[in-house]
Amino acid sequence: MTKEAIATNNAPAALGPYSQAVKANGTVYVSGQLPIDPATGEFAGTDIQSQTRQSLTNIQAILQEAGLDLSNVVKTTVLLDNIDDFAAMNEVYAEFFTGVTPARAAFEVAAIPKGALVEIEAVAVAE
Template sequence: MSKMHIVDTEHAPKAVGPYSQAVISHGVLYASGQIGLDPMTGKLVGEDVLMQARQVTGNLSAVLDAAGASLSDILKVNIFLTNMGDFPAVNEIYADWLGNHRPARATVAVAALPLGASIEMDLIARVTG
C-alpha cells in the first residue's frame, strides 16, 4: 500500500486553509487549487485576470517541480473563472504555458473565488520519480 506524500514548496503560496499544496499517492500528484497569490507576499498579484493567470501557472509549475514532475506529466487541469468572458485570454496563457502538451481539461464559471481572485486552477499529474 502506497503512503500519501505531502508536497510543500516555498516557491508556491502556502495553503490558505487546512489542506496541502499537493499530495502524491500511487504515482499520481493531486495539486490543490492555486489562485494568483505571490508566494513571497501572500497577496494577489493584481485584479487583472491575465496577471493572475500567469501567477497561477507559475505557482502550479513550482508545485510540479517540487514533486519531481514537469508540465508534460499533467493529466488533467480544472480552471475556475469568475467571468467566462475571460476565457479567450486565459486560454492563450494556458496554451503558452503548456506548449504542445494537451491534457484533459474542464473550465467552469463560478460565482466567487477565495480572496476575490478571478481565476483558480488545479491539476492532476503523474509522478514517475
C-alpha cells in the same frame, strides 16, 4: 496506498486544512492555486492574464518540488470568476501547455476565495 504531502515555499501556503499537493501512487494532485505571489502574499495583478500566469507558475513550483513539470500534467480544472475571461485566460494557458495538452474543464463559479479572478487545479502523473 501511500500518500505524501508536497509543499514548497515557492508557492503560496494553503489557506486551510489541505496540502498544496498530495502524491499517491505516482500521481500528484495539486490543490487549486490562487494567483498569489508567494514573495508578496498578494495577487500578482488585477487582470485575468497576470492572475492566470501566477496560478500556473504556482502549479509549476509545486510540481517541481514533487520532481515533475507541466509536461506531466494530464488534467486541469480552471475556475473563472467570469466566463467572459475564458479567451484571455486561454492565451496565457497556451504559453504553459504545449504538445499533448492536458484534458481540461473550465467553469464560471459564483465566487473564488479572496476575490480572485481564477483558480486552477492540476493532476500530474510521473512517467
